[in-house]
Amino acid sequence: MPDFSILITHGVFHLFAALITLCSLMVVVSKHPVKSAVFLVVDLFLLAGLYASLDSHFVAAIQVLVYAGAILVLFLFVIMLLNLQPEELKGLKFSAVEAGTLVISLIGFLITIVTAFKGDQTGLGDGSLDPAAIETAGGNTYVVAMKLLTNYIWPFELASILILMAIVAAIVIAKKDQKKPAAQ
Amino acid sequence: MNPYIPVLIVLIFGLTLGAILSALAAFLGPRNPRPEKSDPYECGVPKVTNANEKMSVKFYLTAILFILFDIETIFLYLWAKAFPQLGWFGVIEIMVFMVILVAGYIYVLKRGALEWD
Amino acid sequence: MGLTADEFTIQFIATLIKFAIVAGLLLQIPPLMVWAERRIPAMMQRRKGPNRVGIFKWRIYGLMQSLADTIKLIFKEEVVPEGAQKAFYHLAPVFSVFPAFLIAMAIPYGPDIHAFGTIIPLSVIRVDVGFLFIFAVSSLAVYGITIAGWASNNKYSLLGSLRASAQMISYEIPLGMSLIPPVLIYGSLDLNKIVEAQNHFWKWGVFLSPLSFVLFLIAMFAETNRAPFDLAEAEGELVAGFHTEYTSAKFAAFFLGEYVGMFVLSCLASTMFFGGWQIPFIDVQKLDELTGFIGVSAIFGHVTLMLKATFFMWLYVWVRWTVPRFRYDQLMSLGWKYMIPLGLVNVVLTAVVLAAVRFS
Amino acid sequence: MVPVDFYFVLACLIFSLGLFGALFRRNLIMVLMSIELMLNAVNLVFVAAGRAIGNVDGQVMVLFVITVAACEAAVGLAMVIALFRKYGTINTDILRLLRG
Numbered sequence: 001m002p003d004f005s006i007l008i009t010h011g012v013f014h015l016f017a018a019l020i021t022l023c024s025l026m027v028v029v030s031k032h033p034v035k036s037a038v039f040l041v042v043d044l045f046l047l048a049g050l051y052a053s054l055d056s057h058f059v060a061a062i063q064v065l066v067y068a069g070a071i072l073v074l075f076l077f078v079i080m081l082l083n084l085q086p087e088e089l090k091g092l093k094f095s096a097v098e099a100g101t102l103v104i105s106l107i108g109f110l111i112t113i114v115t116a117f118k119g120d121q122t123g124l125g126d127g128s129l130d131p132a133a134i135e136t137a138g139g140n141t142y143v144v145a146m147k148l149l150t151n152y153i154w155p156f157e158l159a160s161i162l163i164l165m166a167i168v169a170a171i172v173i174a175k176k177d178q179k180k181p182a183a184q
Numbered sequence: 185m186n187p188y189i190p191v192l193i194v195l196i197f198g199l200t201l202g203a204i205l206s207a208l209a210a211f212l213g214p215r216n217p218r219p220e221k222s223d224p225y226e227c228g229v230p231k232v233t234n235a236n237e238k239m240s241v242k243f244y245l246t247a248i249l250f251i252l253f254d255i256e257t258i259f260l261y262l263w264a265k266a267f268p269q270l271g272w273f274g275v276i277e278i279m280v281f282m283v284i285l286v287a288g289y290i291y292v293l294k295r296g297a298l299e300w301d
Numbered sequence: 302m303g304l305t306a307d308e309f310t311i312q313f314i315a316t317l318i319k320f321a322i323v324a325g326l327l328l329q330i331p332p333l334m335v336w337a338e339r340r341i342p343a344m345m346q347r348r349k350g351p352n353r354v355g356i357f358k359w360r361i362y363g364l365m366q367s368l369a370d371t372i373k374l375i376f377k378e379e380v381v382p383e384g385a386q387k388a389f390y391h392l393a394p395v396f397s398v399f400p401a402f403l404i405a406m407a408i409p410y411g412p413d414i415h416a417f418g419t420i421i422p423l424s425v426i427r428v429d430v431g432f433l434f435i436f437a438v439s440s441l442a443v444y445g446i447t448i449a450g451w452a453s454n455n456k457y458s459l460l461g462s463l464r465a466s467a468q469m470i471s472y473e474i475p476l477g478m479s480l481i482p483p484v485l486i487y488g489s490l491d492l493n494k495i496v497e498a499q500n501h502f503w504k505w506g507v508f509l510s511p512l513s514f515v516l517f518l519i520a521m522f523a524e525t526n527r528a529p530f531d532l533a534e535a536e537g538e539l540v541a542g543f544h545t546e547y548t549s550a551k552f553a554a555f556f557l558g559e560y561v562g563m564f565v566l567s568c569l570a571s572t573m574f575f576g577g578w579q580i581p582f583i584d585v586q587k588l589d590e591l592t593g594f595i596g597v598s599a600i601f602g603h604v605t606l607m608l609k610a611t612f613f614m615w616l617y618v619w620v621r622w623t624v625p626r627f628r629y630d631q632l633m634s635l636g637w638k639y640m641i642p643l644g645l646v647n648v649v650l651t652a653v654v655l656a657a658v659r660f661s
Numbered sequence: 662m663v664p665v666d667f668y669f670v671l672a673c674l675i676f677s678l679g680l681f682g683a684l685f686r687r688n689l690i691m692v693l694m695s696i697e698l699m700l701n702a703v704n705l706v707f708v709a710a711g712r713a714i715g716n717v718d719g720q721v722m723v724l725f726v727i728t729v730a731a732c733e734a735a736v737g738l739a740m741v742i743a744l745f746r747k748y749g750t751i752n753t754d755i756l757r758l759l760r761g
Contacts, residue, residue: 069440198399
């Protein structure tokens, strides 16, 4: 029943795509920051579903674990910490130039990218790792791990330096005022 | 069978169950609200201040460090998965990674960002 | 992929059956645990505990009390506090329930069944990333707590929820790190493969990586906000924590989420460190061939896992009534200053020893 | 298999929405969240393209993007907090006026 499965795959994709677009829209236009954050969580979860449907299991898990489970928690914490109130949206200035630029850039993006990839896909990679090949090679997680720790070893080590710098920077910036009362 | 079909089933079930439990509360049971009853509960005394007080920056610092260490854990898992094939090379690789992050950890300790007072 | 239509049908029906069984099991846990949490301390303190409610003359040690409590709880009036964020207030229990159910489905409740010409795994969800799925989804449980506390418009709720979520995220890292050595040792992220690798009593995770087990046990208690780490609902300070303003079935929903979370972590501890469905000195997977009935191994394995998990559930109650509560700064410094360095040292030591043994 | 173009179109939509939010919202936290949306659109393109041409480099890239996103969120929000402490607001209009 191949037709049936294609129908379901497409249906699931379009459902997810519609929900993701809707959630993204709500993230951008919600008045209350907490509302935006919750919609963003749902959005990220749905995107993880799309990654899973693209056989990128590890990325899907990381998406939920790090993005939805950690980064957005930080956003929520800060929103609650600062006790942000609903924002007046009346100041959304849609000057014709800005809105027009946005729409035109959107259309430009679509046309550029879709035409760029419309043709044959050769020359973009060895194409050796379709899902079946990944399965025989030891699963998606394993293949990603090997790729990361052999081909991408320098970016991997640099990522640790990036994280180190982020730790230092965040603490320096956020803890700055805490020292003042002690000095006085 | 696609391994995510069960995930979808369970997800739908879980969401429905949560929604039903949440809705049951509204439909079953009596409903006679009074102003005293719907006040925020503070052990019976009238409420003193609003809930919208600013919270300590400590919670924020915890969350930020959590993100960064979470990513480290993810990389450790990736390495653990590839460990049998990488061997000593992988061990040295992850050691370099860890030493850099432990430096960050020591900085955090020295700055006292983990002190809760 | 690679499956014929018949196999697909079999797998699909098997999934539904497994799902129904596990879901039924999970829904039994909160009432049973509420009962256990009243009878066990009563036993320890030489009291009687609830023993009156019964049907006719069967009182079965007060077990019916939980049923009565559940019914009572559902029919209670719902009080929505003034000034609450209505939508989020009603949404928070949903966020608390569904992660618990998702993670519970990823535990292998028994060995694979070879039947109908195909292999039926005894976990409902088995994905490529193995138990990272459990971590990923359980990290979503923070939202239920945070949103509940924030939406209630009560400062104790808010403080309780921030404490609870800060505690949960802090202990997620030691929890994750404590499970890396087993992955190194058994070489897989798949829970079922890890259990299959523990096919001998001395290969259980608790013997091969004892430090991991200790770290996991502590992190497990903290992660579920249970005593001695139940700072989030320290009743002396914060009324009841993030669910202060929740009543009736919504309150029950939080309890469901909490107890199912405890159960899953108990199962995970049994699976990673105590051989999961493996019975010591008996090859469970051979039971099907020995007895000639398909499913015998599954039943034995399942009962074994449930017994092991019951031990951990009992441990939760035991510890709760034995150890006094930590202070919040003690809790945080335990997590950040002791458990994370220990976890890292544990990973490094395991890796070096393993590499020395395997690749020397 | 859904054509890869569909994913690109979806990613463009998310990216445009994120760009819109980053340009037009006044709240700094909303700006940061919109940037997260844009990063996610990029991730989607990486994964979909990697899947279409059959290698996993795209997924490895997503790992790095997520690392960068985490660092960006951490430092960005630290700056938000520092700004809020100093000026008592995180409205970009007011902050722009304060530039002097």
